[in-house]
Amino acid sequence: MTEEIVVIPGDGIGKEVIPEAKRVVESVIDVTFIEADAGDAVKEETGTALPQETYDLAASADATLFGAAGETAADVILPLRDAVGSFVNIRPAKAYPGVDALRPETDLVFLRENTEGVYSGHEDRLSDDLSTLTRVVTTSASEALAAFACDYVSGEEHDGFTIAHKANVMRETDGRFRDAVVSVAKENDVPVDEVLMDAFATRVCLDPTQFDVIVCPNLAGDVLSDLAAGLVGGLGLLPSANVGTDRALFEPVHGTAPDIAGNGIANPTATILSAAMMLEYLGYETESNAVNDAVEAVLSDGPRTGDLGGNATTTEMTDAIINHL
Ligand SMILES: NC(=O)c1ccc[n+]([C@@H]2O[C@H](COP(=O)([O-])OP(=O)(O)OC[C@H]3O[C@@H](n4cnc5c(N)ncnc54)[C@H](O)[C@@H]3O)[C@@H](O)[C@H]2O)c1
């Protein structure tokens, strides 16, 4: 069977890393890619950053692989997450042997709420002096995330999860989030503990082995996963999966990297690891494991891109990954 996968390269290094991830996927499964546009360049040409056709493709495909968008990122990625009905963003942050990491013992997975919080879109300018934002938290979205988290930690690899929140200040919204997640964990007999997100930020830097799976509200997941990228060697390493009930969207955590875009030196790892998550999601577990192993081997032995202290191009690093497969 030929798998059909939608790919949306976007802007900046999105255009450089997506073709490399496609080459990796093509080397392990029979696949047809359906190309779609989104981002700053499309907005300049057409007036809209996310054409309806692209939204519809993501909303009907089993899987979509996205690169990055620039200034229009929020107009692209937030609706795309919505298009696939994603209620959780899975963000693993793992240090690899051979990569110079601040905390080489880091092995974390963030399960980020993916629909609400400060991403509600309810932001208003009420006067010259006053702007407001409505932070939305529902029990239903918190419970859906918690149910996913319980399932996620059900194997032997994990012993429950930690909720990172700020319910000491946002008593109503994060209080609701925390209470809903704890209650679902208890119903499922899943060990759960909690930490205030500011304290989490310090503790994870001092000793990341205190944590394993972290369940958090939307913005906290955004910020804390970028922080974890800093612990493991940079944004070029972090993949993610936006999972919904029937479909999913896979993307590196990083953006368009304007400081290096156009030079062919972006690290393809985050996008290739996102593709590996996609292969697993689509049921190609052996192929997914093979890609993860090949990435790990190349991170260990090189060649590596400049962000990891090497001098390989994006294509050379991908060639080495494909050679390992
Ligand atoms: N999902 C998305 O589409 C997304 C996510 C974040 C930021 N953005 C957008 O990207 C643009 C730039 O944002 P930013 O600079 O804050 O974040 P960024 O992730 O683009 O870059 C931050 C730093 O990390 C480095 N970096 C990121 N990915 C890398 C890779 N694969 N290889 C090597 N180095 C890499 C960059 O060179 C830069 O120094 C902004 O317009 C922002 O809106 C988009």
Ligand SMILES: CC(C)[C@H](C(=O)O)[C@@H](O)C(=O)O
């Ligand atoms: C670009 C932005 C909308 C996005 C987010 O906040 O989710 C990004 O930071 C990310 O982490 O994917």
